[in-house]
Amino acid sequence: MENAITTFRQLYFACKASNKKIYEAALDYEVSKGEYSEDDVRVQAKKSLDTMKEAIKIGLQSSEPSPSGMSGDDCNKLQLRFKNSPSVLGSTAEKIMTYALATSEQNLRMGTIAACPTAGSCGIVPAVLIAYAEDNNIEECGQINALITAGEVGRLVSNKMALAGAVGGCQAECGVAAAMASAALTQMRGGSVKQIINAVALALKNILGLTCDPVCGLVEIPCVKRNPFLAIHAVTASELAMADIISKIPIDEVIDAMEQTGKLMSPLLKESSQGGLAKTKTAIALEKNILK
Amino acid sequence: MRQSSIIDIISPIMAGPSSSHTAGAVRLGLLARNVYNAKPDKITFKLYNSYALTGKGHGTDKGLLAGILGFSVDDVRIKHVFETEKAKNLNYEFEFLEDFNRHPNAVDFIFEGGLNMTVSGDSIGAGEIVLTKINNFSVNLDGKYNTLLVVYEDVPGVISAVTRIIQEDSVNIASLHCDRSGKGKDASMCICLDGELSQHCLNAVSELKNMYIVRYIKKLES
Numbered sequence: 145m146e147n148a149i150t151t152f153r154q155l156y157f158a159c160k161a162s163n164k165k166i167y168e169a170a171l172d173y174e175v176s177k178g179e180y181s182e183d184d185v186r187v188q189a190k191k192s193l194d195t196m197k198e199a200i201k202i203g204l205q206s207s208e209p210s211p212s213g214m215s216g217d218d219c220n221k222l223q224l225r226f227k228n229s230p231s232v233l234g235s236t237a238e239k240i241m242t243y244a245l246a247t248s249e250q251n252l253r254m255g256t257i258a259a260c261p262t263a264g265s266c267g268i269v270p271a272v273l274i275a276y277a278e279d280n281n282i283e284e285c286g287q288i289n290a291l292i293t294a295g296e297v298g299r300l301v302s303n304k305m306a307l308a309g310a311v312g313g314c315q316a317e318c319g320v321a322a323a324m325a326s327a328a329l330t331q332m333r334g335g336s337v338k339q340i341i342n343a344v345a346l347a348l349k350n351i352l353g354l355t356c357d358p359v360c361g362l363v364e365i366p367c368v369k370r371n372p373f374l375a376i377h378a379v380t381a382s383e384l385a386m387a388d389i390i391s392k393i394p395i396d397e398v399i400d401a402m403e404q405t406g407k408l409m410s411p412l413l414k415e416s417s418q419g420g421l422a423k424t425k426t427a428i429a430l431e432k433n434i435l436k
Numbered sequence: 437m438r439q440s441s442i443i444d445i446i447s448p449i450m451a452g453p454s455s456s457h458t459a460g461a462v463r464l465g466l467l468a469r470n471v472y473n474a475k476p477d478k479i480t481f482k483l484y485n486s487y488a489l490t491g492k493g494h495g496t497d498k499g500l501l502a503g504i505l506g507f508s509v510d511d512v513r514i515k516h517v518f519e520t521e522k523a524k525n526l527n528y529e530f531e532f533l534e535d536f537n538r539h540p541n542a543v544d545f546i547f548e549g550g551l552n553m554t555v556s557g558d559s560i561g562a563g564e565i566v567l568t569k570i571n572n573f574s575v576n577l578d579g580k581y582n583t584l585l586v587v588y589e590d591v592p593g594v595i596s597a598v599t600r601i602i603q604e605d606s607v608n609i610a611s612l613h614c615d616r617s618g619k620g621k622d623a624s625m626c627i628c629l630d631g632e633l634s635q636h637c638l639n640a641v642s643e644l645k646n647m648y649i650v651r652y653i654k655k656l657e658s
Contacts, residue, residue, distance in 0.1 A: 251452030361490035
C-alpha cells in the first residue's frame with residue numbers, strides 16, 4: 145500500500161509531512177485501509193473509554209474476592225492507606241495506582257473491562273489516562289484522542305510481534321500497555337510527536353525481558369499488582385520524554401530488540417506457568433488448593 | 437496477513453479476566469453456534485490442555501456455554517451463566533482433557549440432536565479464535581468474515597458452480613479454503629466473503645446437486 149504506516153519512523157514522517165498529531169495521522173491511515181471510517185474508530189474509543197470509567201467506578205467500591213480467592217481486596221487497602229497517608233508522589237499518582245488496581249480487580253471478578261491491549265494489562269492505560277484527565281480537566285474529545293494515540297502505539301508494536309504473553313512474555317502485554325499509556329499521557333500534556341515517540345521507546349526499553357509466569361496459570365499473580373507498577377512506569381517515561389530526553393536506541397530498533405528478547409525467552413516463562421513465580425514452593429501449594 | 441487496526445488494540449469490551457480464556461471462549465462458542473445453527477438435544481464441551489487446566493479460574497467453561505447461548509463477550513450474564521434460564525434449558529456437560537497434539541487452548545463442541553456435529557477450535561491469543569475442524573474436515577474460520585461453508589460430494593465442477601452463484605450476487609471472495617476426506621468422497625469449502633449473500637443465492641447453492649451441508653456463517657459482531 146502507498147504511504148503505509150507500519151513503523152514508528154513512517155508514523156513520524158507522516159506526521160511531519162502534514163504537520164499532524166499522531167492520532168490524526170493514525171486516523172488518516174486507518175481510513176485509507178478501507179475497513180473502518182474515522183467515526184468507527186472514534187465510536188469504539190468512546191465505548192472503550194466509558195467501559196474503563198465504569199470499571200474504575202465499580203472496582204473502587206468493591207472488595208469481592210476473585211473466584212480463586214487469592215485477591216480482590218488490594219484496591220480497598222490502598223485507598224484506606226492514601227486516606228490517612230498521602231503518597232510521596234502526589235494525589236494524581238495515588239489515583240493512578242488505585243485506578244489500575246480497581247480495574248484489574250474488576251477484571252478478575254469477571255467484570256466488564258476493555259482489553260487494552262489485553263485483559264491482563266487492562267488497568268494500565270485507563271489508570272494513567274483517566275486519572276490525569278480528571279485532575280487536569282481534559283475534555284472527552286481530548287481523552288479519545290489520547291486513547292487513539294495509545295491504540296496507534298499498540299498497533300505498530302503488534303505489527304512486529306503478537307501482543308500475547310505466550311509469544312513475547314509480559315513485555316508484550318503490560319509492557320506494551322505501559323508504552324501505550326505513556327503515549328496517551330504525553331499527548332494529553334501537549335507533548336510533541338517526537339516526545340510521544342520517545343516516551344514509548346523509553347517505556348519499552350525499560351521493561352525488556354519481563355516474563356509471564358502466572359501462578360496457577362491464572363491472570364492474577366503477579367498480573368494484578370503489576371498493573372499499578374507499570375502505570376507509574378508509564379508516567380516516568382512521559383516525564384523523561386517531556387524533558388526532551390531521547391532514547392538513544394530508536395523506537396523501531398527497541399521493538400526489534402523486544403521481539404528478539406521474546407523469542408529468546410524460555411517457553412517456561414511465557415504464559416505456560418512452568419517456571420519462575422509459577423513454580424515457587426508457595427505457588428505449587430496454592431495450585432494444589434485452588435485447582436482442585 | 438490482515439494488519440491489526442487501532443480498534444483491535446483498544447478492544448474488545450469483555451467480561452474478564454482473560455482475552456484468550458474468557459472472551460476467546462465466548463467467541464468460539466458463538467461461532468460454533470452459528471455453524472450448528474439449530475438447537476441441539478445435547479452438547480458436550482471438551483476442553484484441552486491450558487483450557488482444561490486453568491479454564492475454571494478463568495471462566496472458560498462459562499464463556500463457552502455463554503457463546504453457545506448467544507451471549508456476546510461483554511454480556512454481564514456470563515459470570516452467572518449456569519444460573520440463567522437459557523442454560524437450565526440446555527443439556528450440556530464438560531470434559532477436561534490433556535492432548536499435547538492439540539493447541540494449548542483447544543476445545544471440541546460435540547452437538548447431538550437432529551444433526552450430530554463436532555466443531556473444533558483454538559483460542560490463539562488476544563481474543564482471536566479459529567475454528568479448525570467441522571466433523572472431520574479441516575476448516576479455517578476466524579469469525580471475521582461472513583462465510584459460506586459447503587460440504588459436498590467430491591465431483592468435478594462444484595467449486596466453479598458455487599463461486600459462479602456467488603458472483604451473481606456481486607460479492608467479492610476474500611479467501612477460499614478447500615479440503616476433502618478422499619478422492620470422490622466428502623469435500624468441504626470455506627468461502628470468506630467481503631459482503632452479504634442473499635437468501636436467493638443461498639437457496640441456489642443448496643439446490644445444487646451433491647450438497648450435504650450448506651451453512652451461511654455470519655461474522656462475529658464482537
